[in-house]
Amino acid sequence: MSVELGSAAEHQRAGVASEGRAGPADAEAEDSSAEVLLAADKLHVSFPSGRGQRVTAVEDVSFTVAAGETLGIVGESGCGKTTVARCLAGLLRPDSGTVSLRGATLGARRTRQEHRAVQLVFQDPYSSLNPRLSVRSVLRELLVANGLAEGERLERRCRELMSLVGLPAGALDGYPSSFSGGQRQRIAIARALAVQPQLIVADEPISALDVSVQAAVLALFTGLRDELGIGIVLISHNLAAVRQVCDRVAVMYLGRVVEIGRRDEIFDDPRHPYTKALLAAAPRLRDGRQGPAARLKGEPPSPAARPGGCPFHPRCPRAEPVCTDVLPPLLPAPAGSDRLAACHFREERS
Numbered sequence: 001m002s003v004e005l006g007s008a009a010e011h012q013r014a015g016v017a018s019e020g021r022a023g024p025a026d027a028e029a030e031d032s033s034a035e036v037l038l039a040a041d042k043l044h045v046s047f048p049s050g051r052g053q054r055v056t057a058v059e060d061v062s063f064t065v066a067a068g069e070t071l072g073i074v075g076e077s078g079c080g081k082t083t084v085a086r087c088l089a090g091l092l093r094p095d096s097g098t099v100s101l102r103g104a105t106l107g108a109r110r111t112r113q114e115h116r117a118v119q120l121v122f123q124d125p126y127s128s129l130n131p132r133l134s135v136r137s138v139l140r141e142l143l144v145a146n147g148l149a150e151g152e153r154l155e156r157r158c159r160e161l162m163s164l165v166g167l168p169a170g171a172l173d174g175y176p177s178s179f180s181g182g183q184r185q186r187i188a189i190a191r192a193l194a195v196q197p198q199l200i201v202a203d204e205p206i207s208a209l210d211v212s213v214q215a216a217v218l219a220l221f222t223g224l225r226d227e228l229g230i231g232i233v234l235i236s237h238n239l240a241a242v243r244q245v246c247d248r249v250a251v252m253y254l255g256r257v258v259e260i261g262r263r264d265e266i267f268d269d270p271r272h273p274y275t276k277a278l279l280a281a282a283p284r285l286r287d288g289r290q291g292p293a294a295r296l297k298g299e300p301p302s303p304a305a306r307p308g309g310c311p312f313h314p315r316c317p318r319a320e321p322v323c324t325d326v327l328p329p330l331l332p333a334p335a336g337s338d339r340l341a342a343c344h345f346r347e348e349r350s
């Protein structure tokens with residue numbers, strides 16, 4: 001299905017007209033694509049683990065997303081990706097650390113406008129759509145509740161949203177059960193767009209979809225980023241997908257960001273042994289090259305039994321004695337670069 005983005009400008013105008021505040025269409029935002037849209041700063045999240053103990057799921061996680069940029073977050077299951085996503089969307093309050101939008105820290109209790117600004121799209125769109133409501137009812141309800149459209153404008157806006165996500169206007173009459181997985185994900189994205197977000201956090205948005213429709217949904221995200229200038233955080237274990245659509249990539253391991261940088265730096269010149277191992281496990285991404293020594297050993301350890309020193313050391317093929325004692329900070333690799341890696345040997349190329 002083709003991606004129709006013809007009404008993107010209209011979407012933007014609608015956002016500004018209804019709000020009178022900085023949004024994706026804000027002239028300033030368009031002038032500077034490198035402007036920091038969202039910043040996560042030193043996020044720390046722990047969960048109760050019984051007997052009065054807490055287990056740390058996310059530790060010292062910081063990153064930024066610019067307007068019109070897609071940041072990918074990758075890492076094995078359980079490394080804290082969804083926990084970070086929930087913090088960004090305001091569904092989970094971190095123990096410490098902040099999330100800010102265009103320089104303004106979002107409070108513990110977000111205002112309605114702050115909630116609208118960061119929208120989450122889930123892996124399984126079916127579970128997040130009310131089966132008893134038609135697409136039109138869902139969208140109308142949202143638009144009215146947020147004071148974004150009324151009267152005749154409501155139907156026009158619903159049609160615009162369908163067009164933005166590449167669905168025919170007739171889809172407005174449908175109910176979630178009548179759509180395919182890919183179409184449902186488009187509807188979930190339309191619902192997120194209805195409230196004119198500045199950033200969409202997509203948590204494994206294609207992993208429940210047929211391979212045949214994954215590329216089209218990814219292309220939709222890319223189109224929205226380019227046409228609307230919104231920021232996107234794409235969480236995915238699919239490295240090929242991340243390489244295809246992301247401008248920058250953060251690699252997480254055991255609750256920490258272990259490497260972050262521009263897409264090509266991460267894929268072509270990874271500096272953290274964990275990144276190298278992830279890429280080695282997907283050899284086609286690296287022109288067929290595969291370093292057997294870099295293959296990942298064993299299962300990721302549980303956050304409840306976090307190793308001392310570098311958390312990756314029990315599985316790391318490059319580990320040396322220093323690694324068992326000293327936690328490597330996230331530092332430029334190479335020196336002076338804006339790519340960061342948390343490894344004592346981050347200057348070494350693969």
Ligand SMILES: Nc1ncnc2c1ncn2[C@@H]1O[C@H](COP(=O)(O)OP(=O)(O)O)[C@@H](O)[C@H]1O
Nearest residue numbers: 047048057076077078079080081082083084303
């Ligand atoms: N609500 C929760 N209560 C207790 N532990 C949780 C909760 N949510 C996540 N965790 C734990 O936090 C860690 C990170 O989980 P998660 O963010 O879902 O990882 P990912 O999305 O990368 O698979 C895991 O060890 C998980 O078991």
Ligand code: SF4
Nearest residue numbers: 310313316323343344
């Ligand atoms: S600091 Fe040591 S254990 Fe950690 S990733 Fe680097 S080489 Fe491996």
Ligand SMILES: [Mg+2]
Nearest residue numbers: 081082083203
């Ligand atoms: Mg997850």
